[in-house]
Amino acid sequence: MSNDDLYRSKESNMATSLPETGFLRIADIVGRSATDIAPAIPGIIPVSKSTWWSGVRSGRYPQPTRALGERITAWRVEDIRALIERAAT
Secondary structure: OOHHHHHHHHHHHHHHHOOOOOEEOHHHHHOEOOOOOOOOEOOOOOOOHHHHHHHHHHOOOOOOEOOOOOOOOEEEHHHHHHHHHHHHO
């Protein structure tokens, strides 16, 4: 199994573990390092925050929504699931 196949397999498993609907914050998408008081959160998409935001600006990644509040940035699970499916093909 090549690295690309392994990566696609991992993406597929992540896509199936996401809820059908809902919202994800940036830490849920790209992950977060462990701190003294909180464990690490593994990312769904293996990129840095700055790469993620650059991709959002360029249109490579989905646009966020402010549906949860004026100061809350989140992405629809459906949009992230579609992104993973596009990357797997």
